[in-house]
Amino acid sequence: MKFLRTLAVAAFAAPLVALASGPELHLDKAPVSFENKSLQNGAKLFVNYCLSCHGASYLRYNRLRDIGLTEDQIRDNLMFTAEKVGEPMKVAIQRDEAKQWFGVAPPDLTVIARARASEFGSGADWLYTYLRSFYRDDKRPTGWNNTVFENVGMPHVLWELQGQQVAHFAEQDDGHGNKTKHFEGFEVVKPGSLNKEQYDQNVADLVSFIVWMGEPAQQTRKQIGLVVIGVLLLLAALTYLLKKAYWKDVH
Numbered sequence: 100m101k102f103l104r105t106l107a108v109a110a111f112a113a114p115l116v117a118l119a120s121g122p123e124l125h126l127d128k129a130p131v132s133f134e135n136k137s138l139q140n141g142a143k144l145f146v147n148y149c150l151s152c153h154g155a156s157y158l159r160y161n162r163l164r165d166i167g168l169t170e171d172q173i174r175d176n177l178m179f180t181a182e183k184v185g186e187p188m189k190v191a192i193q194r195d196e197a198k199q200w201f202g203v204a205p206p207d208l209t210v211i212a213r214a215r216a217s218e219f220g221s222g223a224d225w226l227y228t229y230l231r232s233f234y235r236d237d238k239r240p241t242g243w244n245n246t247v248f249e250n251v252g253m254p255h256v257l258w259e260l261q262g263q264q265v266a267h268f269a270e271q272d273d274g275h276g277n278k279t280k281h282f283e284g285f286e287v288v289k290p291g292s293l294n295k296e297q298y299d300q301n302v303a304d305l306v307s308f309i310v311w312m313g314e315p316a317q318q319t320r321k322q323i324g325l326v327v328i329g330v331l332l333l334l335a336a337l338t339y340l341l342k343k344a345y346w347k348d349v350h
Contacts, residue, residue: 131310141307150180151192159184160184268281
């Protein structure tokens, strides 16, 4: 897992250095939800739009039962690159071919949210903002760029849902005689199949699923933690009452 996390971060090392030296990055708050309905929609989006290039090889298909899906539902609707539900969610594309096409092999996304969190404080916020910040750029090989990840090699795979937008920038003086590019906003030039609210909700579901993939047992862990804390508090109260009863005749 440590190697995978390092690989995910290293795949985009150069743009991250550029971001670190540029203006502070604004990230929108991701409305992450671990409700089964949200996670199931996120799983559907992940399989249909992400799994063709990005794997999640540290998660097995049968783990999707934790979000309320049966093995038949998993097999019939989500398994396009495997035959058995016990197999990991591996990608079909070859790494050397992907590197030739995109300039870098797409990273595995099992723990990408946790990897981004180490760089930006919130991996969910980074992913949520990133997936909503693609814009048309004819200077890029794919025809797409991103305000969060400048000169990104990944095309906008969700463009049919979001539509096409262009980014408007203005030059500003940084106070030292240097001109810097300041982002002013997006303009939609071709609507997608979803309106803005619908697209944002679908991205939120996708991000929720990606966050869940990084630690599927996190909700169970938190629930167990609350139970343990409750038991410890109860034991502390009983211990205090026992102490009072034991020492009441001593004084």
